[in-house]
Amino acid sequence: MRDPGHTAKTDGPMARPGPEVNDGDPTHVCRVLEAVQALAPLIAAQRNAFDSGRRLPAAVFAALADAGLFRLWLPQALGGPELSPFAFMRVVEAASALDGSVGWLVGNGAGMSRIGGYLDEAVAREWYADPRAFVASATGAVGTASAVAGGYRLSGRWPFGSGAHHATRFMGLASVRPDDPASPLLCCYLGRADLTILDNWHVSGLRGTGSCDFEARDIFVPAAHAHPFLGLQPTQPGLLYRMPPSSVFAWSICGVPLGIASGAMTSFTELAKGRSGNRAALRDRETVQATVGRTRAMLRAARALLVDAMTELMAATDTGGQRLVEARADIRIANAHAAETATSVTEMLAASAGAVAIFETCALERAVGDVRAAAKHVAMSPNNYVTAGRLALGLDPGTARF
Template identity: 85%
Template sequence: MRNHWDVVEAGELMSRPGPDLIAGAPEPVRRLLEAVQALDPLIAAQRSQFDGARRLPDEVFAALADAGLFRLWLPGALGGPELSPLDFMRVVEAASALDGSVGWLVGNGGGMSRIGGYLGEAVAREWFADPRAFVAGATGAVGTATAVAGGYRLSGRWPFGSGAHHAARFMGLASVRPEDPVSPLLCCYLGRAEVTILDNWHVSGLRGTGSCDFEARDVFVPAAHVHPFLGPQPTQPGLLYRLPPVSVFAWSICGVPLGIASGAIASFAELACRKSRLGTRALLRDRETVQATVGRARATLRAARTFLIGAMTELMAAAETGGQRLVEARADIRIANAHAAETAMSVADELAASAGAAAIFESCALERAVRDVHAAAKHIAMSPNNYIVAGRLTLGLDPGTARF
C-alpha cells in the first residue's frame, strides 16, 4: 500500500469512483472516495434544485460536510486527514465527475481547511470543532485593513465567495496600504455575522456553488485571525503548509475541470450505447468517428493529468531545495493548470458535438458539463495568462505579477 505522500499513478483516469479505483486507493483516500460514491444518488435526486436556487440544497451540503469532504487539508494534529496534494486532487476529481458544482465546493472547502496550518492551534481547533465548518475564501479583490490595538479594522467587498450561503467563516484579502501595489497582502478571517452576503450569483455554469460577493464595513479582526497571504509562517510541520501559497491555492480547484471532463466521458459512453443519429438505426457507439473521438478524449485528458501530476510532484520536491528550481516549478504548475482546463473544455465540447442535438437539453449531463467546465476554466488559477508568466521567465524576464 502506498504511503501518505505517494504519487497517484499518471495512468489512472478519474470518472465516477468505481470499486476498482477505490480498492486501489490508500487510506484515508479510500474512505473519502467511498463517501463520494455513496453521495451519487442524493446528488442525482436533488440536482434539479442546484440551478434554480443557485446554491446546493442544505441536505446535499450537510452530506458533503458529514463525509469530511470540507476538511481534506486540515492538519493531522487537529484531527484532519492532511491529504497530500495528489490525493487531494484525486478526491476533488471524483466529486467533480459527479457534478461540477459539488466538486468546486469540495475543492474550495477542502482547500480552505489548510488554514489550520497557519492559524494558532487554539483558534484552529475552535473553528474546526464543528464538523460542518466551511470557510469561504475570496482573493479576487483587496480590501483595506487599518491597524489598531489588538488587530485590524477591515472593510471591503470580495467576489466569488463560493459556498457563501453555508459558510461559517469568510476570508478576504486586505492591504494595510492599498495605494501601494507591493504592500503585503493579509488573509483576514471574519465570522458569518460580520459580513453581508450579496445575492448576485446569476451565471451560466457552476450555478450550484452560490459564489456570491460578500462585504464587510469597519469590522474588527483580531490579530490572531490574520496571517500573510504570500509568506505565512506555518504553525504545523507538514510539507503541505510550506508549499507556495499561490500555487496551492490554485491547486485546490485545478482538478475540477478534469473531473468534469471525466464525468462527461462516462456520460457520453452511456448515451452512445442507446442513442442513434437521426435517419439511421446505427448506435453512436458503432461509428468509427465517435470511437475515435472518445479515444482521443481519453488520451488528451490522461496527458493533461500526467502533466499536472508531474508539475505538482516537482513543486513538492523543489519546495525543499528552493532557488531557481522552485521558481521554475511555480511556473510549470501555472501552465499545467491552464493546460488541464483547456484540455477539459476541449474534451467536453467535442463529446457534446458528437452527441448532437441531445446535448443542448438540460436533461442531458453533457449540457451541464459543458457550461460547468467553461465556468471553472474562467478562474484566474487556470487563466491563459499563466502561459505569459512561464514565457517571461523562460525569456529571462521577471514574472510580470506580484502574485507569484
C-alpha cells in the same frame, strides 16, 4: 529571479529528491472516494435545485460536510487527514465527475482547511470543532485593513465567495494601503455575523456553488485571525504547509475541470449505447470511436502533466532558489493546460452527441457550462503561460502572485 523565501542552492533541474509528504492511508483515501460515490443518488435527486436555488441544497451540503470532504487538508495534529496533493486531486476529481458545483465546493472548502497549518493552533481547533466548518474565500478584490490595537478594522467587498450561503467563516484579502501595489496583502477571517452576503450569483455555469459577493464594513479582526497572503510562516511541520501557498491554492481546484470532463465521458459513453429509430448507435460510428479515444488520451495527458508539475514543486520547496520559481510557474501552466484540455474534451463530446446535448435534461449540457465556468478562474488563466514564458526567456516573472 530568486525566490526571497527560499535561498538554498539548487542541484539542478534533474535532481528530484523524494519529498516528505503524507500520502495518506490508502485505505482512508479509498474510504473517502467511496463516500463520494455514495453521495451520487442524493446529488442526482437534488440536482435541479442547484439551478433554482443557485446554491447547493442544505441536505447536499450537510452530506458533503458529514463525509469529511471540507477538511481534507486539515493537519493531522488537528484531527484532519492532511491528504497528499495527489490524493486530494483524486477526491476533487471524483466529486466533480458527479457534478461540477459539488466538486468546486469540495475543492474550495477542503482547500481552505489548509489554514489549520498557518493559524495559531488554538484558533484552528476552535473553528474546526464544528464538523461542518467551511471557509469561503475570495481573492478577487482587496479590502482595507486599518491597523488598530490588537488587530485590524476591516472594510471591503469581495466577489466569488463560493459556498457563501453555507460558510461558517469568510476570508477576504485586504491591505493597510490598498491603493499601493507594493503594500503586503493580508488574509483576514470574519465570522458569518460580521458580514452581508449579496445574492448576485446569476451565471451560466457552476450555478450550484452560490459564489456570491460578501461585504464587511468596519469590522474588527483580531490579529490572530489574520496572516500574510504571501510569505506566511506555517505553524505545522508538514510539507503541504511549507509549499508556496499560491501554488497550493491553485492546485486545490485543478481537479475540477478534469472531473467534469471525466463525468462527461461517462455520460457520453452511456448516451452512445442507445439507438434512435433505425439509426445505428453512436458508438458504432468510427468517427465517434476516434473522438472517444482521442479525448481519453487528452485527459490522461493533462492529468499526467499536473502530477509531474506537482512532483517537481514538492521536491523544489525546500531546495528553493530558481528551481522553486520555475516549479511555481510550471504548476500554473499545468493548471491552465488542464482546464483548456478539459474544456476541449467536454465540447468535443457534446458536439459528437449532436442536438441532444443542448437539452437541460442532458448531462453534457450542464458539463459544458460548468467546465467553461471553472476554466475562467484566475488559477487556470491563460495568463499563466506568460509568466512561464517570461522565465523561460530569461526575464523576471512579471508578478509575485503565481
